[in-house]
Amino acid sequence: MSDFATAGGHWYLPDGTPYYTLIGANGKERAVTLRDARKVMARPSVTGIIRCAAAPQLEKWKRNQVLLAALTLPHRPDESEQAWLERVEQDWQAQGRDAADRGTAIHAAIERHYRGEPTPDWWEWVKVARDTLEAATGPQGWSAERSFAGPDYGGKTDLHSLAWVIDAKTKDGELTDKNCTLWDEHSMQGAAYRHGLGIPQARVAILFVSRDVPQAKVVEIPEPDLEQGWAMFCGLLAYWQAKNRYRPLP
Numbered sequence: 001m002s003d004f005a006t007a008g009g010h011w012y013l014p015d016g017t018p019y020y021t022l023i024g025a026n027g028k029e030r031a032v033t034l035r036d037a038r039k040v041m042a043r044p045s046v047t048g049i050i051r052c053a054a055a056p057q058l059e060k061w062k063r064n065q066v067l068l069a070a071l072t073l074p075h076r077p078d079e080s081e082q083a084w085l086e087r088v089e090q091d092w093q094a095q096g097r098d099a100a101d102r103g104t105a106i107h108a109a110i111e112r113h114y115r116g117e118p119t120p121d122w123w124e125w126v127k128v129a130r131d132t133l134e135a136a137t138g139p140q141g142w143s144a145e146r147s148f149a150g151p152d153y154g155g156k157t158d159l160h161s162l163a164w165v166i167d168a169k170t171k172d173g174e175l176t177d178k179n180c181t182l183w184d185e186h187s188m189q190g191a192a193y194r195h196g197l198g199i200p201q202a203r204v205a206i207l208f209v210s211r212d213v214p215q216a217k218v219v220e221i222p223e224p225d226l227e228q229g230w231a232m233f234c235g236l237l238a239y240w241q242a243k244n245r246y247r248p249l250p
Contacts, residue, residue, distance in 0.1 A: 010045030012154025016147045041248045043154035046192040052236045103170035114144035124214035136218035150196045165194045168207040175217045180208045187229025
């Protein structure tokens with residue numbers, strides 16, 4: 001059983017163990033479904049619950065990527081409109097995958113560093129992320145990539161201590177105040193994580209890291225936003241449970 005997330009969904013066993021995939025009847029690995037989760041009382045993930053709400057910023061980004069791909073891919077001679085549209089879609093999806101792969105590699109390098117493992121391939125990025133984070137929070141006894149499960153939901157944090165919960169996110173280009181904006185999703189996720197970890201008074205911040213240059217920026221989520229985020233998350237949790245007719249019980 002893999003503990004790597006898949007597009008099919010994120011689930012956590014009652015003891016907090018990731019439950020993302022399993023071996024199906026055909027002997028092949030597949031994503032865990034709600035039906036599988038019911039059998040073992042697995043908890044849905046924080047991110048899965050938040051997806052119940054619209055994400056206008058994400059949708060706008062997707063539309064912009066499609067438009068940019070269309071601008072750079074003119075029609076070929078005698079190419080049908082349908083063929084051109086398919087080519088545009090393939091192009092923007094490929095660019096998105098490339099960016100995601102680079103972001104995943106940087107994210108994994110930061111995780112390995114805080115686990116005490118060598119990170120030679122991305123050391124410039126790791127070092128600037130480490131130094132920026134310490135300047136913002138002071139020395140902390142960080143725990144990296146810890147998964148948890150409560151009565152109703154589970155998740156996996158990037159970094160946390162008794163005083164802080166940190167979520168690392170990679171971005172394109174140089175980091176500015178404009179492209180390091182906080183959204184409702186950040187507040188909901190951070191609030192849900194600190195409650196799930198049993199440290200509801202912890203401070204929460206996003207560690208933004210550029211995918212293109214070794215640059216990092218820490219943006220703390222204000223406490224009023226976290227309180228609002230918790231209220232919003234609880235509303236989405238109730239909706240998710242009602243919609244799926246599933247609430248894990250101990």
